[in-house]
Amino acid sequence: MINRVFGRDSGSSKDIAKERLRLVLVHDRANVSPQFLEMLKNELIRVISEYMEIDDAAMDVNLTSAENSVALVASIPVRRMKRSVSARQ
Amino acid sequence: MGQAIVVTSGKGGVGKTTTTANLGTALAMAGSKVVLMDADIGLRNLDVVMGLENRIVYDLVDVVEGYCRLKQALIKDKRFESLYLLPAAQTKDKTAVSPDQMKALVEELAKEFDFVIIDSPAGIEQGFKNAIAGAEKAVIVTTPEVSAVRDADRIIGLLEAAQMAPPMLIINRIRPKMVKQGDMMDISDMIDILAIDLLGVVPDDESIVVSTNRGEPAVLSPSSKAGEAYRNIARRLQGEDVPLMSLDSDDGFFSKLKRIMGLGAK
Numbered sequence: 001m002i003n004r005v006f007g008r009d010s011g012s013s014k015d016i017a018k019e020r021l022r023l024v025l026v027h028d029r030a031n032v033s034p035q036f037l038e039m040l041k042n043e044l045i046r047v048i049s050e051y052m053e054i055d056d057a058a059m060d061v062n063l064t065s066a067e068n069s070v071a072l073v074a075s076i077p078v079r080r081m082k083r084s085v086s087a088r089q
Numbered sequence: 090m091g092q093a094i095v096v097t098s099g100k101g102g103v104g105k106t107t108t109t110a111n112l113g114t115a116l117a118m119a120g121s122k123v124v125l126m127d128a129d130i131g132l133r134n135l136d137v138v139m140g141l142e143n144r145i146v147y148d149l150v151d152v153v154e155g156y157c158r159l160k161q162a163l164i165k166d167k168r169f170e171s172l173y174l175l176p177a178a179q180t181k182d183k184t185a186v187s188p189d190q191m192k193a194l195v196e197e198l199a200k201e202f203d204f205v206i207i208d209s210p211a212g213i214e215q216g217f218k219n220a221i222a223g224a225e226k227a228v229i230v231t232t233p234e235v236s237a238v239r240d241a242d243r244i245i246g247l248l249e250a251a252q253m254a255p256p257m258l259i260i261n262r263i264r265p266k267m268v269k270q271g272d273m274m275d276i277s278d279m280i281d282i283l284a285i286d287l288l289g290v291v292p293d294d295e296s297i298v299v300s301t302n303r304g305e306p307a308v309l310s311p312s313s314k315a316g317e318a319y320r321n322i323a324r325r326l327q328g329e330d331v332p333l334m335s336l337d338s339d340d341g342f343f344s345k346l347k348r349i350m351g352l353g354a355k
């Protein structure tokens with residue numbers, strides 16, 4: 001209660017503003033450049049392909065937001081696992 | 090060659106025109122040769138804030154369209170010999186000028202002046218593109234609000250895409266009391282989120298309203314806090330290293346005493 005009066009609890013409007021700003025900018029920055037997710041997707045394909053064979057045409061990578069968090073959600077259909085990854089090491 | 094600096098924001102009404110007028114006046118006060126260019130075509134305001142609205146004969150569009158020479162359209166400031174205004178047209182719209190024409194105009198002005206300060210319109214459309222076309226540096230103005238900072242972020246991205254040098258930020262209308270209460274984002278919050286260099290912080294100040302009413306930029310008033318902030322920013326643009334001034338709102342005995350004794354952070 002005292003914290004509330006002095007505006008130091010996490011509910012102070014400054015913290016709310018900061019948090020909302022952070023979340024909105026995650027989306028803005030990802031959407032501003034249409035290549036952003038495309039580039040990320042290609043990088044993912046490159047890395048994951050070292051471990052397994054994936055169906056990159058059916059792959060889906062997106063930012064989703066819940067109440068107060070943003071998540072990168074990827075759905076990547078796996079065709080086949082590689083027998084060994086040791087070749088890379 | 091002088092420096093061409095565009096003052097821009099994305100969001101409207103955050104203080105671009107106020108900033109342009111005060112920085113220009115402060116730079117001229119400190120001895121620089123300055124021209125202020127109103128790039129807000131169709132909504133000219135800078136002339137009024139500078140108190141020069143009665144002296145306009147020709148405007149920027151007249152120059153571009155060849156109705157007059159550049160020299161004829163430049164209006165000399167009332168107070169400073171080395172300060173000029175190139176007014177925007179009030180009756181035309183933004184499409185009357187192209188980015189290439191703006192660039193040529195700014196280049197011509199930069200030959201004559203130490204600083205060409207360009208007041209950008211709000212938005213990210215053609216008016217914005219015109220305003221940044223000839224500028225080598227950008228100053229972004231924001232207020233401590235989510236929407237204004239968000240738009241500033243968008244502008245930073247667009248300037249990056251236009252391959253301009255990294256812009257600098259002015260945070261306008263800070264209210265120290267509210268920051269202290271935790272009800273306004275503070276300076277470091279905004280700098281962190283935007284990942285940008287800070288050029289200065291200007292308090293929310295009634296003296297801005299008074300000075301705008303009079304057509305006399307606040308930097309002319311020695312007692313104006315906002316004026317002091319703008320004078321400091323001007324010195325930074327001139328290459329001086331000036332610390333941020335203390336914005337503590339309490340005009341208590343100690344801060345007054347410190348100021349009188351010249352010990353206050355300035």
Ligand SMILES: Nc1ncnc2c1ncn2[C@@H]1O[C@H](COP(=O)(O)OP(=O)(O)OP(=O)(O)O)[C@@H](O)[C@H]1O
Nearest residue numbers: 101102103104105106107211262292293294297301
């Ligand atoms: N530091 C301040 N303290 C108090 N009032 C301010 C301050 N800065 C700006 N204002 C006021 O805010 C209003 C908008 O300012 P200004 O016209 O400079 O904004 P702008 O960004 O140029 O707007 P636009 O996007 O319409 O061109 C004006 O009434 C001005 O007097």
Ligand SMILES: [Mg+2]
Nearest residue numbers: 105106129134
């Ligand atoms: Mg304006």
